[in-house]
Amino acid sequence: GENVEQHPSTLSVQEGDSAVIKCTYSDSASNYFPWYKQELGKGPQLIIDIRSNVGEKKDQRIAVTLNKTAKHFSLHITETQPEDSAVYFCAASMTTDSWGKLQFGAGTQVVVTP
């Protein structure tokens, strides 16, 4: 089955700097890669996703890149703000009836210090 590895497990950045989180996946059949943000005491919330027919996607300060050949994808947050502090999860699945059967990475705790 699919295995998703995520690094780093913790990330401390100064406000205004960029943050990068990297994930690798094992199943070449996976073609849907969402990123979720989880704040303390709440459920994960989708912040951006990408499909395997796209190499990069941006939404304001957030961008995701995908390298299908190397089977890795990354989340980039620019101009970080204190409200970006949270746990971020990458995930992988397929855009079929199995789309919601997400295989999650272990998460990255991001701390943005003013």
Added chain:
Amino acid sequence: NAGVTQTPKFRILKIGQSMTLQCTQDMNHNYMYWYRQDPGMGLKLIYYSVGAGITDKGEVPNGYNVSRSTTEDFPLRLELAAPSQTSVYFCASGKLPGQGYNSPLHFGNGTRLTVT
């Protein structure tokens, strides 16, 4: 718009007790899921449903049961609670992504369960 609602928020069970975690969504989503999250780990899929009357096992189904009699509700049943089931449980719902639009999986805020 309530989204995905989970009850209770917290629960402490003794070993061998049973309980049902409730999940309801008001977005008319066909797909519903139960995940568990252990400390320092990502979420793991317990059970899922692609529509009323249809359920299937995920990665870690042992010790759990589900039912899906309506589109809105997807309860998770623990029959004989064990300490290994101490976790935070998340219910989620969504619809199949189409071309060119995001179709997020909507999560509830979780039920924190402790089995002692």
